[in-house]
Amino acid sequence: xxxxxxxxxxxxxxxxxxxxxxxxxxxxxxxxxxxxxxxxxxxxxxxxxxxxxxxxxxxxxxxxxxxxxxxxxxxxxxxxxxxxxxxxxxxxxxxxxxxxxxxxxxxxxxxxxxxxxxxxxxxxxxxxxxxxxxxxxxxxxxxxxxxxxxxxxxxxxxxxxxxxxxxxxxxxxxxxxxxxxxxxxxxxxxxxxxxxxxxxxxxxxxxxxxxxxxxxxxxxxxxxxxxxxxxxxxxxxxxxxxxxxxxxxxxxxxxxxxxxxxxxxxxxxxxxxxxxxxxxxxxxxxxxxxxxxxxxxxxxxxxxxxxxxxxxxxxxxxxxxxxxxxxxxxxxxxxxxxxxxxxxxxxxxxxxxxxxxxxxxxxxxxxxxxxxxxxxxxxxxxxxxxxxxxxxxxxxxxxxxxxxxxxxxxxxxxxxxxxxxxxxxxxxxxxxxxxxxxxxxxxxxxxxxxxxxxxxxxxxxxxxxxxxxxxxxxxxxxxxxxxxxxxxxxxxxxxxxxxxxxxxxxxxxxxxxxxxxxxxxxxxxxxxxxxxxxxxxxxxxxxxxxxxxxxxxxxxxxxxxxxxxxxxxxxxxxxxxxx
Numbered sequence: 001x002x003x004x005x006x007x008x009x010x011x012x013x014x015x016x017x018x019x020x021x022x023x024x025x026x027x028x029x030x031x032x033x034x035x036x037x038x039x040x041x042x043x044x045x046x047x048x049x050x051x052x053x054x055x056x057x058x059x060x061x062x063x064x065x066x067x068x069x070x071x072x073x074x075x076x077x078x079x080x081x082x083x084x085x086x087x088x089x090x091x092x093x094x095x096x097x098x099x100x101x102x103x104x105x106x107x108x109x110x111x112x113x114x115x116x117x118x119x120x121x122x123x124x125x126x127x128x129x130x131x132x133x134x135x136x137x138x139x140x141x142x143x144x145x146x147x148x149x150x151x152x153x154x155x156x157x158x159x160x161x162x163x164x165x166x167x168x169x170x171x172x173x174x175x176x177x178x179x180x181x182x183x184x185x186x187x188x189x190x191x192x193x194x195x196x197x198x199x200x201x202x203x204x205x206x207x208x209x210x211x212x213x214x215x216x217x218x219x220x221x222x223x224x225x226x227x228x229x230x231x232x233x234x235x236x237x238x239x240x241x242x243x244x245x246x247x248x249x250x251x252x253x254x255x256x257x258x259x260x261x262x263x264x265x266x267x268x269x270x271x272x273x274x275x276x277x278x279x280x281x282x283x284x285x286x287x288x289x290x291x292x293x294x295x296x297x298x299x300x301x302x303x304x305x306x307x308x309x310x311x312x313x314x315x316x317x318x319x320x321x322x323x324x325x326x327x328x329x330x331x332x333x334x335x336x337x338x339x340x341x342x343x344x345x346x347x348x349x350x351x352x353x354x355x356x357x358x359x360x361x362x363x364x365x366x367x368x369x370x371x372x373x374x375x376x377x378x379x380x381x382x383x384x385x386x387x388x389x390x391x392x393x394x395x396x397x398x399x400x401x402x403x404x405x406x407x408x409x410x411x412x413x414x415x416x417x418x419x420x421x422x423x424x425x426x427x428x429x430x431x432x433x434x435x436x437x438x439x440x441x442x443x444x445x446x447x448x449x450x451x452x453x454x455x456x457x458x459x460x461x462x463x464x465x466x467x468x469x470x471x472x473x474x475x476x477x478x479x480x481x482x483x484x485x486x487x488x489x490x491x492x493x494x495x496x497x498x499x500x501x502x503x504x505x506x507x508x509x510x511x512x513x514x515x516x517x518x519x520x521x522x523x524x525x526x527x528x529x530x531x532x533x534x535x536x537x538x539x540x541x542x543x544x545x546x547x548x549x550x551x552x553x554x555x556x557x558x559x560x561x562x563x564x565x566x567x568x569x570x571x572x573x574x575x576x577x578x579x
Contacts, residue, residue: 003037005045012032016028028061028062046064055071059156066102066160073185076190077178077184078162079117080184086143089143090120091119091120091143092140092143093119094122094146095147096127096148099269100269113191123200123202124203127241127244129244130151130306130307134168136207138413138414150305152278162175163415167414211412214412215249220427221340221431222253225427228434233298234260236287237260237267239266239305240277240303242418247260249420250422259297261288261291271305277305279303280325285300285313289313300314301422308406308415309416310421312324312329317441324439326404326405328443330355331453334363341398342370351373351396352372352375352391354375354400355375357376359402361453377515378516381415382415384402385414403455406418448552448554452562454568458573459536459541475521486576487568487571490525493505495513495520497521521533529568533545544573544577550565
């Protein structure tokens with residue numbers, strides 16, 4: 001136990017005190033008896049903090065783990081902050097949870113603490129998706145909300161997404177201020193765990209209809225859905241919350257031929273049929289894709305455990321089902337929404353779209369061609385929600401998205417919404433099928449018009465304190481030894497979002513980046529390639545993004561151009577990815 005620093009050891013000793021329950025103390029003592037030094041360090045070297053997706057970590061004992069005490073402390077801190085921010089008001093919060101192990105128990109715990117603090121809780125009776133929680137915060141005029149989920153992380157994880165009164169996740173200054181309140185709690189005795197049933201309203205299945213009806217009013221082409229109601233759709237919830245509402249949403253919109261992947265339809269915190277419950281992963285989509293191939297489906301969709309991300313497979317030019325990445329799905333949605341609204345004369349001068357800084361510039365190109373304003377935010381949909389709230393009433397949000405498969409059409413919620421996206425993807429497919437086209441046909445047309453964008457993401461997992469230190473060193477190395485070329489292409493500009501500067505290398509000039517500070521580096525080449533590096537805010541990973549572009553002369557050049565761009569991406573990534 002020689003490598004455990006004093007601060008970490010102090011936390012360990014605190015968790016051995018009588019203010020923690022017998023079971024917790026026994027688990028900590030067992031780690032000590034087993035001389036499990038690495039696990040003790042990883043479990044206690046810091047307090048869990050809010051990142052781009054809130055509180056998230058491995059379940060277990062310790063200050064850096066998801067458990068009764070870290071969740072209780074976070075909730076007490078949030079309750080204290082809400083009381084300070086909304087004095088003399090009747091405080092209300094909404095609480096929901098996903099299919100993960102312990103999520104329901106954690107949801108009940110959060111409701112207990114809020115209710116004990118005199119805050120009225122709208123607690124979902126059963127698991128429901130993240131976007132439904134965001135909708136509930138707005139519907140019930142709550143000052144806050146909590147969703148218990150670790151999104152697409154492995155089964156060992158759980159998480160705590162905290163929401164503000166606009167239905168969006170906490171952003172500055174509230175995120176840091178809540179942490180201050182949480183850190184101010186020095187004793188477990190300061191956490192009020194005793195449930196007050198008088199302060200809890202159970203939200204049942206009847207709430208689904210409110211959410212579905214509100215979304216259905218956003219439909220742009222219900223006539224196309226009616227004409228293509230038997231569009232062959234395969235859907236998988238990957239053992240998550242999507243099963244509770246996506247099929248009902250598609251049915252309400254008028255789709256009559258939705259085939260479920262039954263093996264993945266039962267909520268299961270062990271995610272027994274996949275390695276990771278993440279629709280970004282080809283493996284997680286394989287069962288749905290296989291079913292789609294067996295029935296000759298038009299589209300195949302799958303959502304992650306809390307149904308805020310959606311993966312998609314469409315028929316390609318060979319008639320085979322091909323997985324699309326998040327940039328492609330988002331670009332298709334933006335193109336559909338803008339072109340369909342323009343066709344109907346519904347575009348307005350104050351319309352806007354939003355994307356994040358690591359998401360394809362193809363989305364910006366599409367928006368520009370329709371004369372629609374584009375906002376760019378830091379990574380994390382909470383920043384997209386923040387823009388929506390800031391300009392609400394003066395500008396009109398249409399659609400937004402991020403490369404990590406998160407999208408939202410319309411402004412009913414303030415978070416990415418895979419339920420909403422599934423409905424619009426299906427409507428989009430029906431609209432273009434009515435014209436004799438597949439979504440892949442439309443994507444090729446977009447490439448011909450705006451240029452062929454090829455993107456790739458490489459994520460390196462670095463677990464525990466040692467991993468966190470390694471990620472910090474990797475970012476430090478990139479800053480101190482910035483590459484002058486990548487893949488044989490000269491770097492023209494370096495954007496460092498940590499210090500808010502964009503540096504043009506040839507002129508040695510700098511401009512200011514008008515975004516909050518964030519640990520992100522971007523390298524722009526003379527070819528217009530964009531390469532980004534950033535530590536994940538929700539996972540023990542460092543992520544490298546690459547986007548390259550070339551003209552697509554004709555559709556019959558698609559495969560040759562794709563191969564050429566893929567090789568360019570490989571060359572660039574070989575230069576920048578350190579492992």
